[in-house]
Amino acid sequence: MRRTRLVDVAAAAEVSRATVTNALNGTGRMSAATRTRVRAVAADLGYRTAPRTLALSVTARGGLQWDFLSVHYYAAMVNAATAAAHRLGYGLTILPAGITAWDVPAATGALILDSPAEDRLAEQAAQAALPLAFVGRPADMRTAGWVDNDHAGSVRTVLDHLAGQGARRIALMAGDCTDHYTRACVAAYRDWCRENSGYERVAAFEFGRDTAGELLGGPGRPDAVYGIYEDMGRQLLAAADRNGLRVPDDVLVACFSEDPSYALTTPPVTTVSHTPQAGGRLAVEGLVRMIEGGVRQRPTVVPTRLVVRASTLRNRPDGERRRPGLSASPP
Amino acid sequence: MRRTRLVDVAAAAEVSRATVTNALNGTGRMSAATRTRVRAVAADLGYRTAPRTLALSVTARGGLQWDFLSVHYYAAMVNAATAAAHRLGYGLTILPAGITAWDVPAATGALILDSPAEDRLAEQAAQAALPLAFVGRPADMRTAGWVDNDHAGSVRTVLDHLAGQGARRIALMAGDCTDHYTRACVAAYRDWCRENSGYERVAAFEFGRDTAGELLGGPGRPDAVYGIYEDMGRQLLAAADRNGLRVPDDVLVACFSEDPSYALTTPPVTTVSHTPQAGGRLAVEGLVRMIEGGVRQRPTVVPTRLVVRASTLRNRPDGERRRPGLSASPP
Incomplete structure (x- = not known):
């Protein structure tokens, strides 16, 4: 018994060799019926091609x-x-x-x-x-x-949003990775601080260290934090709680994340999505x-997408709270 | 320049060859520090091992x-x-x-x-x-x-739950795949029907066909349906709506699914999770x-897990609605 070749399948299915290849690879343009038929012929003849x-x-x-x-x-x-x-x-x-x-x-x-x-x-x-x-x-x-x-643009959007909610001492919680994302975020943050406020503080996250606690518990604490890794929103909420700080009243919290359950935390956390x-x-x-x-x-x-939730919507100066409807957007 | 061998890495890192292999493969027991050190030595010597x-x-x-x-x-x-x-x-x-x-x-x-x-x-x-x-x-x-x-046990649990909510004509929406899951569900359903009710109806799903519509729009329609593929809950809600049937009042709907957004449909749909x-x-x-x-x-x-939601919680005979607290469980 000789091994089935591509040309044998093409002959039996009455199509070109290219069509056989495309049918098996899921490429090219053909009807679903042709694709299915060619595959069935190939399978019947025992023609094997690994993807x-x-x-x-x-x-x-x-x-x-x-x-x-x-x-x-x-x-x-x-x-x-x-x-x-x-x-x-x-x-x-x-x-x-x-x-x-x-x-x-x-x-x-x-x-x-x-x-x-x-x-x-x-x-x-x-x-x-x-x-x-x-x-x-x-x-x-x-x-x-x-x-x-566009990470620089995305960081600026978040910082502008936090400043628009009254924040004057905005910190960035980042890391010491040398990938472009981390470096671009830190650089954009520093540029923004130079242009917009005297306050600049980058908290460098390390595994096993309570970076959020050091940031929110220490002197000269920020009144808003943007965390650029996914878990930082939870870390910041927990650290705020331990330090008796209310979110968003005492400190605004936002982070990059694709985790839909940030819509369900107390309070729900404003996130940036990178549309992965x-x-x-x-x-x-x-x-x-x-x-x-x-x-x-x-x-x-x-594109990135800013999903604004209650964690960055502060009481208005006259004491009026924003309505809940404004504080949540679909995850 | 000769190619670096495993034994060279072991000598340079002052560990056994097995430890080198384990450090690189992420297997064995050793401290994180040792693992990191061995990997660094291997990398420095240009020792390469693809996973x-x-x-x-x-x-x-x-x-x-x-x-x-x-x-x-x-x-x-x-x-x-x-x-x-x-x-x-x-x-x-x-x-x-x-x-x-x-x-x-x-x-x-x-x-x-x-x-x-x-x-x-x-x-x-x-x-x-x-x-x-x-x-x-x-x-x-x-x-x-x-x-x-345990698909047979899981199907029985769902059917018992639906019967407990007053359903007397429970249909199964399944498919014609020959995998064990489909066959085990259909067999368990048939056994249950023989033991518990005269009604037995398996709707065989096909791509492109409105199986849910045929099931809920036709004569002798069921008063409850369990769909064994993930999308069937949505198909059944839509078909009920088109046919003017209320869920859960006129028909109970449940399906197998890991999709957390079944907690957010109108009404939320009871699902079976297979804990993948x-x-x-x-x-x-x-x-x-x-x-x-x-x-x-x-x-x-x-284990499987039945997540009971509003789509299978019917009004009680005396007209009392179950409290919302009972109709939802965490996704």
Whole structure:
């Protein structure tokens, strides 16, 4: 018994070889009936073709092992990227954080999220000429294409909103990662402070340290905080509570997050969404265009969305509270 | 320049070779400091080891291409499976539905979700002696291990609940898939009907057909429906509305779903959760035990959870409405 070849399937299904390939890969334009028929013929003849795969890695924290999928942002991004890969006929391999090498031969292309300075995986991919797409502008590799948000604009929008609610001492809660996101947020915050107020305070988050408590418990405490990682809203609410501060009366709290349960905290927390559903899809589509068409990925800006909730809506000066209807917007 | 070997890293880090392997794979017991130090030494010496990967495929619908990640159940399952793989030092490749072959050499083990009768991918994995774990009892391959829910028990719990709310003509909305889940639900429903009521009606869902409308608009309509796929609650609410039926007054509606937004529909819909977070984790842990220890996966039953909401809480006979507090439970 000889092995079934592509041409055998094409002959039996009475279509071109390209149509067989497209039908099996989920690419090209054809009716659903044709696709199903070609696949059935291929299956009957025992023709086997494994899907090509893309590899995805979150390199923001270099060699550190951490569970990025517990962050709603990454979970939504990975889900969207996987669904987009599937629609284009590819599998997606999600690699654990902290790995030191790709298995380059196994992947047709690679997606790197939040690439920091001196990203070894990005360098390896470049050396192996593996098609590579970035979500989040890479810290080095200035010539690479990427999909990202306008983080500077987004930080300014949040700070303007907090100032509009009466805040005069706005702190930024950030981290010491060297990825573009962290650096862009800190830089935009510093610029805004220089232009708008004398107060400037960046609280550098570290695992295991009570950064929120130090910020809200210490002297010269801020009257508003914007946390740029997803869990910071909860950390700030808890620290405010421990320090006897009311939110939003004594301190305004906002954070970046895709976690819908910030609509259900007490009070609900104002969040910035980076629309990872769009980012994940666009990055994969760009990567596959690069693989199949040799088209280089271009910088693509994905919208952010400010979801204003009660945590940043302060009593008005005359004591009138805003109506609840104004303090919540759909998650 | 010769290639760095495992033994070079072990010597430089002053640990055993096993510790190097464990540090890089995220396995074994050691302090976080040791793990980080060994990884740093390995990185400095340019020692590269790509992570092993597991492959995941949803074969419920055979060769049909469909976007299983849009179903909350599969999204949650895949997220949990990926996180568990990462904790054990593996990557996870999520394959598109409808593929005709695995790339067996690229994977160390395979996970199949909702395997139907005559599952070609399962057969291929078995032929290639690829370690294989099932989520959802496989329809054939009676000797294989699996992680699954007690679907018969779960269907009985729902039907008892609906009968307890006064329903006398309970229909099941199901599908014609040959996976174990669908078959177990239909069989349990038929058994229950024989024991409890004369009414028995299975509405077989098909893409593109208004199964819910035919069920609720036709003669001899049911006074309660349990839909066993995630989207059926919405389909039933919409069909009830089009037919001028009130939920829960004229018809009770419940469905299987992991979609938290069923808490926000009008009325909120009673759902059955299969706790895919637990299922995905246990399946991956079992698969890795098989790969690393040669231990065969055993049948493992994961709990289901009935979340009762307003869609199945009918007015009491005396006209008293149940209090809202009773009609909602946390999503």
